[in-house]
Amino acid sequence: MTLKNIYDALFDRxxxxxxxxxxxxxxxxxxxxxxxxxxxxTSGTIDKKRVEKDLALFKIGMIGESQVNYELKNSMLxxxxxxxxxxxxxxxxxxxxxxxxxxxxLYVIETKKLYGDIDVNGSGEFIRKIKNRxxxxxxxxxxxxxxxxxxxxxxxxxxxxxxxxxxxxxxxxPIVVMANPKSIIDKKKAPKAVQDMIIKSDQLVNxxxxxxxxxxxxxxxxxxxxxxxxxxxxxRNKTADVNIDRYKLDVPGRESVVSETAPSYEQKTxxxxxxxxxxxxxxxxxHVNMSKKxxxxxxxxxxxxxxxxxxxxxxxxxxxxxxxxEIIDKxxxxxxxxxxVKGFGKVKGEKYGPAIVEIVRRHR
Numbered sequence: 001m002t003l004k005n006i007y008d009a010l011f012d013r014x015x016x017x018x019x020x021x022x023x024x025x026x027x028x029x030x031x032x033x034x035x036x037x038x039x040x041x042t043s044g045t046i047d048k049k050r051v052e053k054d055l056a057l058f059k060i061g062m063i064g065e066s067q068v069n070y071e072l073k074n075s076m077l078x079x080x081x082x083x084x085x086x087x088x089x090x091x092x093x094x095x096x097x098x099x100x101x102x103x104x105x106l107y108v109i110e111t112k113k114l115y116g117d118i119d120v121n122g123s124g125e126f127i128r129k130i131k132n133r134x135x136x137x138x139x140x141x142x143x144x145x146x147x148x149x150x151x152x153x154x155x156x157x158x159x160x161x162x163x164x165x166x167x168x169x170x171x172x173x174p175i176v177v178m179a180n181p182k183s184i185i186d187k188k189k190a191p192k193a194v195q196d197m198i199i200k201s202d203q204l205v206n207x208x209x210x211x212x213x214x215x216x217x218x219x220x221x222x223x224x225x226x227x228x229x230x231x232x233x234x235x236r237n238k239t240a241d242v243n244i245d246r247y248k249l250d251v252p253g254r255e256s257v258v259s260e261t262a263p264s265y266e267q268k269t270x271x272x273x274x275x276x277x278x279x280x281x282x283x284x285x286x287h288v289n290m291s292k293k294x295x296x297x298x299x300x301x302x303x304x305x306x307x308x309x310x311x312x313x314x315x316x317x318x319x320x321x322x323x324x325x326e327i328i329d330k331x332x333x334x335x336x337x338x339x340x341v342k343g344f345g346k347v348k349g350e351k352y353g354p355a356i357v358e359i360v361r362r363h364r
Contacts, residue, residue, distance in 0.1 A: 075209075079208070080226055087156060087160060089156050097110055104212060110149055111177050112177070127142055174197055296359070300324055323344070331364065
C-alpha cells in the first residue's frame, strides 16, 4: 500500500460517498422485453396465454425489486450496487437481484414480494398460511426458503471473488428483503441467524448503515478495490434469453398451458433451471482487460440497437445476448470466424459481419 493509499484510508478520502449503480436498475429487463415482443407476434404459432401468464409473474417480481432499488438509491450510503446479475461458477449458476459492495462488506440481496402471511419455524422453514375470505386459516403450505437461496448465492459470489484474489477475508452476507408491506412475517421461532437475515424493505437502509459501521472496525477497502470488484462482476455477468420454443403452439409433445408450471417470481433465483430461459455459454477467461471487454460489450450492444432501429425490429432479432457473449469470447477476426458463432449463418454473417468484425478489431 502506497503512502497516498494509507493517507486516504486514515483520513477517509474517497470518491464513493453515496450510492452508485454500476449496473443500473431497469423495470423492463430483456427477458420482459422479449416476452412483450412475443405478444406482438402475428405468425399464429405463439401461445399468448402462456406468455401473458409468465409476463405477469415477472412484472410482479419487478415491483418488489423497484422498492429495494428506491431504498438503495436514496440511502446516502457509500455503496456500489448492481442489479439483476447472473453469474456462473463451474456448474453452479445464480441469479442475483442485487449485489451491494461497500468498503468493508458485500451484501447479496434477495428480494421477495410474497403474498399472505408467512411463518418461519424453528428449523428455518417458510410456511405460508392460506386464509379464506373471512380471515380463517384453511391451509398451510411449505415454500422454498429464500434464505437458502441467498446463502447459496453468497457462497457462489464469495468463491468467485476469492478465486480471483479480489477478496480474502471480506465477508459476503446474504439478506432477504420482504418487499410486500401487507405481508406479515412471523419469525419469532426462527433461528437467530435466520431472523437477522430477513428484513422489511423499509428497514433495509437502517440495517445496512449499522452493519457497515460494525464491519468497518475490522477492515476497510479503498475505492479502487471496490471498483475492481464491481468491474469484475459486470465482466462475468451472463445474460439469458427467452426460450421461444416454450411458447410455440406447434412444438411436439407440448401440453396445455394449464398443466405446466410457469416460473414463479418468488423463485426467481432458480430461474436458470426453469423452462422460461436458457443459459448462455460460459465466457472463458482469456485474461482480456476488463475495461476493454466492457467497452466491447457496450459498443456491440449500441451497434445492435442502431441496426434494430434502422430495420424497425427488436434488438434481439439482430442477435441474442448469448450470441453477443460468444462474440466476446471468441473475438472473431473475420466474417468466416463470426459464422462459427451460434446465431450467425450466411445471411446474417454477410449482412452484419463486416461491421461486427471491425468493432471487435478495435478492441483487441
